[in-house]
Amino acid sequence: MKTDSPFREIDPQSDHVLVRFEEEDLMLPLGENLAGALLVAGVMPFRHTPVSGAPRGPFCMMGACYDCLVLIDGMTVQACMLQVAEGMKVGMPSADRVHDV
Amino acid sequence: MYNVDLIIIGAGPAGMSAARRAAELGISVLILDEQPVAGGQIYRNVDRASAVRSDILGKEYTHGLALTKGLHHDNITLLKGAVVWQIEEGTRVAFTQNGTGALAVGKRILLATGALERPMPLSGWTLPGVMTAGAAQILLKQSGIACQGAVLVGSGPLLYLIATQMVRAGVPPLALIETQTTRDLLRSMRHLGGALRGWPYLVKGLRMLWELRRAGIPRHVGATGITIEGDQAAQAISFYIGKSAHRIECDTVLLHHGVIPNTQAARSIDIPHLWDAAQNCFVPECDAWGRSAVATVFIAGDGAGIGGAKAAAFAGEIAALEIAHDLEGISRPDRDAAARKLRKHLAIECAARPFIDAAYPPYAGAIAPQDATIICRCEEVTAGDIRRFAGLGCLGPNQAKAFGRSGMGPCQGRYCGLSVSQILATANNISLDDTGYYRIRPPLKPVTMGELAAMAASEINEVKE
Ligand SMILES: Cc1cc2nc3c(=O)[nH]c(=O)nc-3n(C[C@H](O)[C@@H](O)[C@H](O)COP(=O)(O)OP(=O)(O)OC[C@H]3O[C@@H](n4cnc5c(N)ncnc54)[C@H](O)[C@@H]3O)c2cc1C
Ligand code: FES
Numbered sequence: 264m265k266t267d268s269p270f271r272e273i274d275p276q277s278d279h280v281l282v283r284f285e286e287e288d289l290m291l292p293l294g295e296n297l298a299g300a301l302l303v304a305g306v307m308p309f310r311h312t313p314v315s316g317a318p319r320g321p322f323c324m325m326g327a328c329y330d331c332l333v334l335i336d337g338m339t340v341q342a343c344m345l346q347v348a349e350g351m352k353v354g355m356p357s358a359d360r361v362h363d364v
Numbered sequence: 365m366y367n368v369d370l371i372i373i374g375a376g377p378a379g380m381s382a383a384r385r386a387a388e389l390g391i392s393v394l395i396l397d398e399q400p401v402a403g404g405q406i407y408r409n410v411d412r413a414s415a416v417r418s419d420i421l422g423k424e425y426t427h428g429l430a431l432t433k434g435l436h437h438d439n440i441t442l443l444k445g446a447v448v449w450q451i452e453e454g455t456r457v458a459f460t461q462n463g464t465g466a467l468a469v470g471k472r473i474l475l476a477t478g479a480l481e482r483p484m485p486l487s488g489w490t491l492p493g494v495m496t497a498g499a500a501q502i503l504l505k506q507s508g509i510a511c512q513g514a515v516l517v518g519s520g521p522l523l524y525l526i527a528t529q530m531v532r533a534g535v536p537p538l539a540l541i542e543t544q545t546t547r548d549l550l551r552s553m554r555h556l557g558g559a560l561r562g563w564p565y566l567v568k569g570l571r572m573l574w575e576l577r578r579a580g581i582p583r584h585v586g587a588t589g590i591t592i593e594g595d596q597a598a599q600a601i602s603f604y605i606g607k608s609a610h611r612i613e614c615d616t617v618l619l620h621h622g623v624i625p626n627t628q629a630a631r632s633i634d635i636p637h638l639w640d641a642a643q644n645c646f647v648p649e650c651d652a653w654g655r656s657a658v659a660t661v662f663i664a665g666d667g668a669g670i671g672g673a674k675a676a677a678f679a680g681e682i683a684a685l686e687i688a689h690d691l692e693g694i695s696r697p698d699r700d701a702a703a704r705k706l707r708k709h710l711a712i713e714c715a716a717r718p719f720i721d722a723a724y725p726p727y728a729g730a731i732a733p734q735d736a737t738i739i740c741r742c743e744e745v746t747a748g749d750i751r752r753f754a755g756l757g758c759l760g761p762n763q764a765k766a767f768g769r770s771g772m773g774p775c776q777g778r779y780c781g782l783s784v785s786q787i788l789a790t791a792n793n794i795s796l797d798d799t800g801y802y803r804i805r806p807p808l809k810p811v812t813m814g815e816l817a818a819m820a821a822s823e824i825n826e827v828k829e
Contacts, residue, residue, distance in 0.1 A: 273509070299503050299506070303509055314744040317490065317744070318596050322499060325498070327775060338812060
């Protein structure tokens with residue numbers, strides 16, 4: 264799941280915290296946009312689609328496409344609309360349909 | 365619960381300048397934006413990023429500082445991270461902030477929700493590693509994250525802007541694959557006379573091209589047959605220039621062929637929209653003040669038709685004048701005098717648009733994609749599926765939902781709606797106005813039971829108090 268990332272921080276931040284993505288421990292910049300921080304850490308894909316199981320990652324970074332969905336505290340949420348917090352546990356949403364209320 | 369004169373949805377240039385103008389006229393304003401900081405798309409994160417990255421992002425960007433500063437006014441309440449998901453009766457707005465639902469009531473509502481990048485369905489555009497060019501720019505503005513070895517694909521001034529910003533950030537793109545043709549340029553020439561009134565934009569365009577040339581970025585102009593290759597992620601992009609085939613290996617592909625109004629909020633309250641043939645998109649019907657068919661709801665900025673950031677700011681102020689007039693904050697002669705000046709500026713801002721729109725039309729191969737290309741990213745419905753539905757008698761996008769779930773995923777058609785309308789219109793040979801668009805129903809963004817429960821609890825407490 265971890266790859267050599269083409270993304271990098273221009274002026275790296277010093278304050279990093281432990282975040283778990285699936286089975287992997289990552290040190291991510293505190294308060295940084297979660298999708299961005301995961302991209303820099305080489306996480307890809309973020310999820311697999313419920314229809315065909317195809318891999319997906321962030322596409323719009325502005326909360327519109329829902330391709331960056333991840334699982335946090337049992338809820339599917341947009342990684343591009345969240346900030347990195349200490350001890351976050353992030354998973355891939357299960358391949359079941361994403362239920363909207 | 366919030367109770368104000370004016371609720372503004374969106375803290376981009378349109379929303380911010382409207383808020384300031386209204387506040388100065390004694391109007392109480394609540395401004396909501398789902399992003400963690402004010403600024404909108406162009407000035408995203410401007411308060412923080414202009415200090416450290418102004419040399420990369422440019423003067424046009426730091427210009428936004430004046431607007432965010434303008435929000436510091438006693439009559440303005442700014443709520444950040446507030447996602448609006450429902451508008452009711454033209455006066456009530458439901459939103460979620462920090463996991464809790466909340467309600468706001470306003471005498472008037474201004475929709476300043478801006479634009480989205482035009483969907484660019486190409487073979488392979490759903491692969492990891494393929495993003496919009498705007499997404500790469502957001503990473504740069506918001507997080508100082510730069511993307512190495514990317515290929516930019518599409519057309520338009522924003523594509524050049526992002527390319528130059530990447531050059532300045534020390535991560536020059538491998539290449540630009542541009543879809544506009546010499547024929548488009550020739551056709552745009554008849555608008556050149558009008559465009560000269562907006563000459564600073566033309567100069568800026570030429571300067572960007574010069575900067576890309578100096579940086580040695582290869583530009584492949586007039587590309588067709590663009591395909592992104594890869595199995596689990598993007599690996600290469602292939603295309604034709606005339607008859608000659610090209611292929612570039614890359615793991616990041618950034619797509620962009622213009623922006624279109626984000627009409628979700630307006631459509632959710634049944635504001636009528638019309639097809640704009642010059643801009644190739646639907647625009648909401650509004651009067652010269654931005655007032656919609658729902659008399660208490662106004663629309664300003666790129667959400668009302670693409671004009672760019674400065675035009676958005678002027679339109680926001682014009683709407684604020686009329687709203688203040690409605691609420692007796694300004695006399696009719698004063699309103700008209702102020703508006704006259706703003707409209708003059710607005711006209712100059714928009715002067716170069718017809719030229720830009722004609723010179724950089726959307727990529728034909730993404731307007732009429734190949735059958736196998738996915739259109740609806742959420743439900744993985746292809747262009748061929750949509751054409752098949754048309755063959756079975758499907759006339760409009762809402763019927764297409766029933767035929768094959770297109771537009772029914774979490775993005776609610778934001779990245780397939782326009783494509784589905786255009787493919788159906790072509791297949792059925794009926795106009796885009798008659799084909800129409802998805803009917804948008806609230807919630808505009810998914811809401812969880814927890815958020816609703818928290819909202820119910822707080823509203824009940826309020827009634828008790
Ligand atoms: C990704 C992207 C990048 C762009 N970059 C540039 C650029 O660098 N230079 C340039 O000249 N133009 C750029 N543009 C064009 C852009 O449309 C500008 O012209 C300008 O930002 C438009 O101003 P606006 O006020 O109309 O909307 P915006 O600036 O887009 O502001 C709209 C705001 O509304 C908010 N919003 C939308 N829906 C909701 C909701 N449901 N709830 C709460 N808040 C909501 C958004 O978060 C956003 O902050 C960009 C467009 C996009 C889509
Ligand atoms: S990347 Fe599009 S919603 Fe997050």
